[in-house]
Amino acid sequence: xxxxxxxxxxxxxxxxxxxxxxxxxxxxxxxxxxxxxxxxxxxxxxxxxxxxxxxxxxxxxxxxxxxxxxxxxxxxxxxxxxxxxxxxxxxxxxxxxxxxxxxxxxxxxxxxxxxxxxxxxxxxxxxxxxxxxxxxxxxxxxxxxxxxxxxxxxxxxxxxxxxxxxxxxxxxxx
Amino acid sequence: xxxxxxxxxxxxxxxxxxxxxxxxxxxxxxxxxxxxxxxxxxxxxxxxxxxxxxxxxxxxxxxxxxxxxxxxxxxxxxxxxxxxxxxxxxxxxxxxxxxxxxxxxxxxxxxxxxxxxxxxxxxxxxxxxxxxxxxxxxxxxxxxxxxxxxxxxxxxxxxxxxxxxxxxxxxxxx
Numbered sequence: 001x002x003x004x005x006x007x008x009x010x011x012x013x014x015x016x017x018x019x020x021x022x023x024x025x026x027x028x029x030x031x032x033x034x035x036x037x038x039x040x041x042x043x044x045x046x047x048x049x050x051x052x053x054x055x056x057x058x059x060x061x062x063x064x065x066x067x068x069x070x071x072x073x074x075x076x077x078x079x080x081x082x083x084x085x086x087x088x089x090x091x092x093x094x095x096x097x098x099x100x101x102x103x104x105x106x107x108x109x110x111x112x113x114x115x116x117x118x119x120x121x122x123x124x125x126x127x128x129x130x131x132x133x134x135x136x137x138x139x140x141x142x143x144x145x146x147x148x149x150x151x152x153x154x155x156x157x158x159x160x161x162x163x164x165x166x167x168x169x170x171x172x173x174x
Numbered sequence: 175x176x177x178x179x180x181x182x183x184x185x186x187x188x189x190x191x192x193x194x195x196x197x198x199x200x201x202x203x204x205x206x207x208x209x210x211x212x213x214x215x216x217x218x219x220x221x222x223x224x225x226x227x228x229x230x231x232x233x234x235x236x237x238x239x240x241x242x243x244x245x246x247x248x249x250x251x252x253x254x255x256x257x258x259x260x261x262x263x264x265x266x267x268x269x270x271x272x273x274x275x276x277x278x279x280x281x282x283x284x285x286x287x288x289x290x291x292x293x294x295x296x297x298x299x300x301x302x303x304x305x306x307x308x309x310x311x312x313x314x315x316x317x318x319x320x321x322x323x324x325x326x327x328x329x330x331x332x333x334x335x336x337x338x339x340x341x342x343x344x345x346x347x348x
Contacts, residue, residue: 005340007335007340007343007346009346010332011191012332013330015327015328016195016325016327017185017191017195017198017327017329019198020195020198020199020202021190021191021194021195021198021329022198023197023198023201023202024191024193024194024195024196024197024198024200024201024225025194025345025346026198026201027197027198027200027201027224027225027228028194028197028223028224028225028228028345028346028348029224029345030224030228030231031223031224031225031226031227031228031229031231031345032224032227032344032345033227034344034345049202049205050201050202050203050204050205050206051198051201051202051205052205053205053206053207054201054202054204054205055205057204057205100345101345133345133346146332146333149333150333150335150340151190151333151334151335152331152332152333152334153189153190153191153329153330153331153332154189154329154330154332155191155195155327155328155329155330156187156327156328156329156330157326157327158184158186158320158326158327158328159320159323159324159325159326160325160326161181161324161325166179166181166324169181170206170208171199171202171203171205171206171208171274171275171307172181172183172199172202172307174202
């Protein structure tokens with residue numbers, strides 16, 4: 001593997017900082033003038049977080065795909081279809097060859113729910129253009145993803161303010 | 175502790191993503207138009223990483239303080255003095271009351287080397303203005319810091335490309 005080969009980076013674990021560290025990578029890429037895109041599998045399109053406000057101001061594509069996800073076990077077929085539609089967008093971005101980094105935020109959830117096929121996802125990632133980095137975040141990264149990855153970090157919760165009843169805050173989680 | 179109280183956030187552990195996740199918090203703050211400053215205790219002023227290029231373009235203060243650090247065990251007094259000078263800058267920023275978030279990147283190292291007094295550092299952080307978040311990164315966060323913190327995440331290395339001889343890359347580590 002040459003230094004020119006892009007990395008597959010996974011942020012997993014039950015702690016904070018998985019998406020946040022992906023945002024940090026996005027910022028470093030942007031700082032170098034490199035084209036980066038972030039696809040968010042679980043964030044509703046209606047949510048306006050600090051990261052979305054920032055991305056807009058940076059001129060970086062950040063696409064919340066979660067709109068339509070109901071997590072409605074009464075309608076698993078619809079959830080599966082929505083996940084497939086989200087993946088189609090991600091796949092198109094990866095195969096476009098236009099990005100130095102593609103961030104697949106919270107991709108592990110539709111994988112673990114069985115809505116997406118890890119085999120197909122792995123293949124698309126493995127066949128990406130030389131030099132493209134792929135960053136994947138989410139709890140419980142499946143073993144196939146860990147095997148595929150070059151860099152895996154587990155974010156472990158040591159202490160969390162939610163445990164003491166502190167709500168999510170603007171500019172921290174939001 | 176009210177929701178208005180700022181958090182003390184610690185990113186520690188041997189894995190990647192400690193500074194990177196701090197950059198993600200910086201980006202969320204900036205996205206909300208909140209004033210944030212990042213002080214880097216170990217980065218040389220001569221280093222031009224993606225985060226510095228980004229910060230410049232964002233108009234965010236990011237101050238590498240590490241210039242002058244030699245890690246020269248032959249001159250411990252000089253190292254200690256430099257660390258104290260760095261801390262004086264950080265303390266001034268915290269006490270200025272001008273920031274929603276102060277990031278003390280890699281502060282654990284001068285603490286662990288005994289160049290800074292954890293008691294004094296804790297006191298300054300504890301007495302900060304209401305609503306100011308303080309983010310501290312670095313390996314081996316001392317127990318006093320963990321005790322003081324509201325949110326502690328350990329970044330654990332599961333797999334790392336350096337293990338396979340892949341060098342640091344622009345827009346990832348740099």
